[in-house]
Amino acid sequence: MTYSNRFIWFNWFALILIFLVVFAGSFVRITGSGMGCPDWPKCFGKIIPPTDKSELPENYREIYGEKRAKKLDKFCRFLTALGMKSTADKIKADPDVLKEEKFNARKTWTEYINRLVGFLAGNALLIAFVWMLIYYRSKLVLVAGLNLVILLVEAWFGSIVVATNLVPWTITLHLFLALVIIGIQLFLLHRFTKGKKEYVLENKFRWIIWITLAITFYQMFLGTQVRESIDFLVKQGFERSEWIEKLGLPFIIHRSFSWFVLILITYLAYFNEKTNQYFPIRILFITLFVELISGILLAYWNVPGLVQTSHLIFASLLFGELLLLSFRTKVIK
Secondary structure (H helix, E strand, O other): OOOOHHHHHHHHHHHHHHHHHHHHHHHHHHOOOOOOOOOOOOEOOEOOOOOOHHHOOOOHHHHHHHHHHHHHHHHHHHHHHOOOHHHHHHHHHOOOOOOOOOOOHHHHHHHHHHHHHHHHHHHHHHHHHHHHHHHOOOOHHHHHHHHHHHHHHHHHHHHHHHHOOOOHHHHHHHHHHHHHHHHHHHHHHHHHOOOOOOEEEOHHHHHHHHHHHHHHHHHHHHHHHHHHHHHHHHHOOOOHHHHHHHOOHHHHHHHHHHHHHHHHHHHHHHHHHHHOOOHHHHHHHHHHHHHHHHHHHHHHOOOOHHHHHHHHHHHHHHHHHHHHHHHHEEEOO
16 A cells, blocks of 8 residues: 655654654753643643732642542552552652642643643654545554554543652653654564665664664663652752762663663664665664763763663664664565
8 A cells, every 4th residue: 555745744743753752841841840740631720820929819739739649549549459559558658749839830730731742743653544544544553543542541641640749750761662662663664665765684684773773772760760760869958969979770780781772773784884885874873873972971970860861762763773673674585
């Protein structure tokens, strides 16, 4: 089946919006704006959030605290039903879970913009799904439908992240679902353009791409563990300049594995330049270079906030580029 260029470009636009959601989510986290809106999907009960505390009732913290407590109780009962009672009990016992923050217009609007970008990405995937359903009735409609369902789960889980006051493992799972959505969207784009952009590689190079992809995926979750450790250090009152020396094994592994990725992609880039055939490998190398620079800045310049965001977004781009390249490569027979 042949898909129109307009349809393909719209799906690329949807993918860009998904990456923007990852970027916005990271920016929300580094600015501490995750609880800028204490409810979901509205913000302080409004479609357009307030800009001043005077627009809220005096006891607004108690009001939204009670609402979050009810949602949290439902979520804990859900976890218990799944056999995760110990996790549910741990959430209930956490004194910070139901802590309500004071209204801060900057944080509220930062979180609101994050949700707005997510809303746009969700609608883009919905439009793409309906477009396929009407004009391209192939089996890929089921895949697009699955991605739409996962996005809805991701949106629902976003409300859980808020209800639990940013419990670290919920943020990690939130990132995992985002990567799944990116992966499925890239698979669809590959199938939409199948036969137009494919690369023939020796089997060993294809294996290197898959291994590098697996390490990159693992690296991203090690990175979330490092971030969780930083959140813990912040709660303990440690200064930014003390974070690196206090981080444990996940940080050491995360830093060491980056060398494996560098060696593997440099090896690919070296042979690419000898054959001058696979332009995407050059893009991979450039993305990795920027990612490593941001990692060095994080390690030796006391984890500056905006660099954390760039580190995550370039890691996500590297993951996406590797996954798409793995889809588009064929082995020399």
